[in-house]
Amino acid sequence: MITTAPAHLAPSARDRIRWAAQDTLTMLWRDMIRTARQPELLVFSVVMGVFFLVLFNYVFGGAIGSGAGVDYLQFLVPGVFVITALQGAQQTSMGFATDLSEGVTDRFRSLPMSQVAVIAGRTIADAARNLVGLVLVALLALVMGYRFDSAQGAIAAILLTTAVGFGFSWLGAAIAAKVRQPDMVGMLSMFWLFPLMLASTAFTPADSMPGWLQPFATYQPISVAADAVRGLCEGTPASTDIILAAGWTIGLLVVFVPLSVRLYRNGA
Amino acid sequence: MSDSNAMIVTNGLTKHFGDVVAAEDVTLSARRGEVLGLLGPNGAGKTTVVKMLTTLIPIDRGNATVAGFDVDRNPEQVRRLIGLAGQAAAVDEKLTARENLELFARLYKLPRQRRHARIDELVERFDMGTFADRAASTYSGGQRRRLDIAAALVADPLALFLDEPTTGLDPRSRAEVWNSVRELAAAGTAILLTTQYLDEADQLADQILVIDQGRTVAAGTPEQLKAEVGRDVLEIHVPDDTDLALAQNLLASVAGVLIDPDRRQVDLPITSGAAQSLDVLRQLDDTGVTIDDFQLRRPTLDDVFLALTGSPTTPTEEVRR
Numbered sequence: 001m002i003t004t005a006p007a008h009l010a011p012s013a014r015d016r017i018r019w020a021a022q023d024t025l026t027m028l029w030r031d032m033i034r035t036a037r038q039p040e041l042l043v044f045s046v047v048m049g050v051f052f053l054v055l056f057n058y059v060f061g062g063a064i065g066s067g068a069g070v071d072y073l074q075f076l077v078p079g080v081f082v083i084t085a086l087q088g089a090q091q092t093s094m095g096f097a098t099d100l101s102e103g104v105t106d107r108f109r110s111l112p113m114s115q116v117a118v119i120a121g122r123t124i125a126d127a128a129r130n131l132v133g134l135v136l137v138a139l140l141a142l143v144m145g146y147r148f149d150s151a152q153g154a155i156a157a158i159l160l161t162t163a164v165g166f167g168f169s170w171l172g173a174a175i176a177a178k179v180r181q182p183d184m185v186g187m188l189s190m191f192w193l194f195p196l197m198l199a200s201t202a203f204t205p206a207d208s209m210p211g212w213l214q215p216f217a218t219y220q221p222i223s224v225a226a227d228a229v230r231g232l233c234e235g236t237p238a239s240t241d242i243i244l245a246a247g248w249t250i251g252l253l254v255v256f257v258p259l260s261v262r263l264y265r266n267g268a
Numbered sequence: 269m270s271d272s273n274a275m276i277v278t279n280g281l282t283k284h285f286g287d288v289v290a291a292e293d294v295t296l297s298a299r300r301g302e303v304l305g306l307l308g309p310n311g312a313g314k315t316t317v318v319k320m321l322t323t324l325i326p327i328d329r330g331n332a333t334v335a336g337f338d339v340d341r342n343p344e345q346v347r348r349l350i351g352l353a354g355q356a357a358a359v360d361e362k363l364t365a366r367e368n369l370e371l372f373a374r375l376y377k378l379p380r381q382r383r384h385a386r387i388d389e390l391v392e393r394f395d396m397g398t399f400a401d402r403a404a405s406t407y408s409g410g411q412r413r414r415l416d417i418a419a420a421l422v423a424d425p426l427a428l429f430l431d432e433p434t435t436g437l438d439p440r441s442r443a444e445v446w447n448s449v450r451e452l453a454a455a456g457t458a459i460l461l462t463t464q465y466l467d468e469a470d471q472l473a474d475q476i477l478v479i480d481q482g483r484t485v486a487a488g489t490p491e492q493l494k495a496e497v498g499r500d501v502l503e504i505h506v507p508d509d510t511d512l513a514l515a516q517n518l519l520a521s522v523a524g525v526l527i528d529p530d531r532r533q534v535d536l537p538i539t540s541g542a543a544q545s546l547d548v549l550r551q552l553d554d555t556g557v558t559i560d561d562f563q564l565r566r567p568t569l570d571d572v573f574l575a576l577t578g579s580p581t582t583p584t585e586e587v588r589r
Contacts, residue, residue, distance in 0.1 A: 019377070026374040034362045037403070103358035107419070110322045110357065112347040113375040 020114035027121020035129050045091055046133040049084030050140060053077065056203060057144065077141045078157065078230035079202030082222055084137050085165030086197060088130035090189045093172030096122055097185040100176060100264075109265065116261045119177075123169040130165045134158045149235025157232040164225040164245055167252035174256045177263035202226040221248035272336075273299040275427045275458030276321065280330030283316050289482040290316035293330065296477050296487075298427075298458045303449060305473025306462040307573075313482035314462035315355060318431045321460065322352045335426050348376075351420030354431030354462070358416070361405040365396050365415045368404060369422060376423035390418040394448070410441030417448060428452060430461045434468060446472060466570050478576055485576045493572045499524075499537040501571060502545050504552070505561040506532050514557045519548070526574070535571070538564065 035041065053076065061072040096119065099105050108118050138154065148154040171192075179185050199213060200222040206214050217223055225248070228241035274297055281294040291313045298304035306314045319325045321332055323343040332339040334346045359368045369387045378386060391400045394414040404412060413433060420428060430449065434442045449472050453459055463469050469476050470490045478486040478493070486493055506512050512532050519525050519536060526535040538544050545564055552559060 022377075023375060026371065029374075030360065030363065030367075030371050033367060034360070037362050102361065104360050106324055107352060107357035107359075107372075108375070109324055110347060110350065110352045111372065111375045112344060112377070 016114065020116055020120075023114040023117030024120045024124070026113075027117045028124050029121075031121045031125030032128070035125050041091060041095075042129055042133060042136075045088050045129060046084060046136050048087045049080045049133070049137045052083055052203075053080045053137065053140060053144070056080075060203075073141075073144060073146050074234070075205075075230070076203065077138075077146045078233050079200075079226045080137060080141070081134055081157065081161045081229055082164065082202055082226045083197055084133055085130055085161045085225075086168055086193060086222065088126055088133065088165045089168030089172045090193055091129075091172075092123055092126045092169035093176045093185050093189060094182055095126070095176075096173050097176035097180055097182040100180045101182055105264070115265050116257070119170070119173045119257075119260050119264060123166060123173060126169050127162055127166045131158065131162050134161055148233050153232050153235050153237075156237075157229045160232060160242070160245060161225065161229055164221065164249050167249035167256075168221075170256035170260055171252055174260035174263055177260050196220060196222045200226060219244070221245070221252070224248060275300055275302075275335055276304065276332075276460055277334075278317075278321070278330065278332040281317065281320060281327060281332055282329035283313075283320060283325070283482075284328055289313075291320070291479075292482045294477070294479065294482075294484055295330075296460075296475075298460055298475070300426075300458055301453050301456045302474045303453050303459045303461055303472050305469035305476040306460060306479060307464070307466065307469045307473075307476055308462075308479040309464055311481075312464075312479045314464075314479065315431055316482070317479075318352070318354075318429050318460065318462060322350055322429055323347055348423070349426045351423070351425035351428045352431070353413075353416045353420035353429070354433045355435065357420070357431070359404050359412065359419055362403055364403055365391065365400040365418075368415060368419055372419050372422045378423060386422065390421065394418045408441075409436055410438060410444070413437060413441060413445060417445065421452075425457065427458045427460070430459060432462050432464065434463070434465065442468075466568065466573060470568070478573065480576075486572070494567050496572070496575075499539055499567065501565055501567055502536040502538050502548060503563050503565055504534045504536070504549075504559060506534070507558050507560050508532070511557045511559075514555055515552055518551060518555055518557070 056076055057073050061076070099122075105118060109115065135158065138148075138158065142148075148157075172189075175188060175192075176185050179188060199209075199217050200220060201217060202222055206217045206223065209217050224241055224244035228238065228245040231237040231241055276296070276298040278294055278296050281291055281296075283291040294313075294317055296304060296306075296317075306317060308314050316325070320327050321334065321339060323339060323346055327340050335349045337345040337349070339346050360371065363371065366387055369390055370383065373383045373386060391397060394417065396411070396414055396418070399407060399411055404415060407415065417430070417433065420430075433449070434445050437445065446468070449459060449461065453474075461469075461472060473490065476486075476488065476490055476493060477484055486496065488496065504515070506515060509529070509532070512527065512529065512534070515534050516527055519534065522536060524537040527533075528535070536548060542564075549559065549562065
């Protein structure tokens with residue numbers, strides 16, 4: 001017998017936790033190999049951020065910046081970070097849906113492994129890719145003339161953004177586990193991605209929006225994350241924003257970790 | 269479990285998807301070293317049975333055990349003892365064969381020191397040396413199927429589930445899969461094999477369950493199933509369509525006659541042996557039908573399937589080679 005515990009015994013709670021950790025590392029190993037073999041995914045994960053950075057700065061920058069009386073690039077870059085992380089979460093959704101449609105996950109479900117590991121491996125690998133993508137976006141921003149207040153601030157901003165993206169990755173995984181067809185997942189992402197992205201303080205301050213939109217645009221997760229990241233970049237970290245962003249991230253994890261695992265496990 | 273050799277056992281296994289009956293009251297059993305063939309056309313419910321037995325979908329009614337463990341109540345124990353390959357499972361396309369095997373070996377919790385030896389063993393045994401370090405997305409159908417079966421064997425399963433393992437394979441790859449199945453059974457693995465190829469079930473299975481629209485229509489050894497149909501078949505080949513038309517006219521009234529225009533072949537059930545055969549051949553000759561070839565043979569599973577389901581094996585023929 002090659003199993004670590006005798007086959008006639010049900011695994012104990014300790015076994016389960018150990019296996020979950022061990023299997024997550026295994027799946028992370030697998031997903032990192034896959035990530036390394038698909039460098040185009042890194043390109044896709046930064047392309048939206050790069051577009052927004054370049055277009056918004058050079059197309060809308062003059063109009064928005066002069067109206068608000070600020071340097072628009074300084075306002076824009078932290079928002080673009082958060083958008084990039086959101087795009088990474090959308091890639092988790094697409095990637096996991098592809099996995100599900102290819103049938104390799106059916107083999108995973110027939111194996112004596114922790115099922116949360118299948119999703120955790122992917123979301124962690126995607127967070128690592130996101131981190132690289134964010135560094136690339138930050139380098140481009142520097143070239144365009146953006147200035148961080150300090151290196152520590154920049155690192156903290158990128159780490160917080162990665163954490164928020166990790167929370168959204170689990171939301172993306174839950175959608176993929178429910179819907180399963182990659183093209184459908186792609187269509188659906190328009191419905192959650194764009195409202196969160198555009199009705200937020202990522203690109204414009206909330207006080208420039210109509211009154212009925214302001215409460216949503218101020219407190220939705222992308223906005224609080226953008227505000228928190230902006231504070232870190234500028235050297236004026238606001239603890240309320242950071243706590244709200246962390247709260248949203250934890251909230252996403254609390255809801256979508258169990259939900260995505262349940263949807264994945266029950267799928268035919 | 270009274271019979272400690274019974275590895276895969278189901279009783280009244282049932283699964284409905286809405287109004288669709290995917291499996292109804294399927295009862296089967298496979299012992300150590302035995303190959304159980306689940307035979308049926310596309311959509312007969314074969315994959316549904318495999319998915320229930322491998323814990324992929326819940327069972328609606330009835331029960332199933334693998335190596336004595338209840339599939340519904342002890343799925344984790346069951347997962348440690350089974351291997352799954354074929355239509356119902358896949359490999360990671362972006363990974364090489366070695367990486368795929370390593371992935372599954374780790375997930376089966378094979379100790380590190382055994383892992384590499386086991387992977388080398390499987391690469392050698394399934395002759396994957398030439399492509400084991402290329403991504404699976406570059407493989408031919410036969411290569412991918414070899415990896416697929418090797419992946420199911422990583423942890424030496426007691427019960428192996430092969431879901432249409434040769435569908436879409438060329439004859440050579442098919443023969444390789446057949447050899448592997450025979451070797452594994454000889455080594456004591458209980459194997460449940462689904463197939464829509466009658467000759468495959470005939471070749472490999474010790475016991476056959478014929479299913480159609482989720483229901484068992486016959487069960488037994490290949491010999492028993494053939495005996496159940498009972499009659500010998502006179503198989504006549506004619507050189508062209510004119511001869512076939514003449515033969516068809518002459519024999520249309522005989523019960524159970526089967527005409528295959530593509531092969532220009534007439535299959536005629538024979539109830540009274542040589543005398544009747546000679547009589548039929550003489551009549552054909554008198555009518556002026558040229559006969560290329562004829563033989564009196566035992567019924568094949570094709571004949572069995574026709575007799576049992578009342579319809580020719582059309583769903584099978586369409587997708588066949």
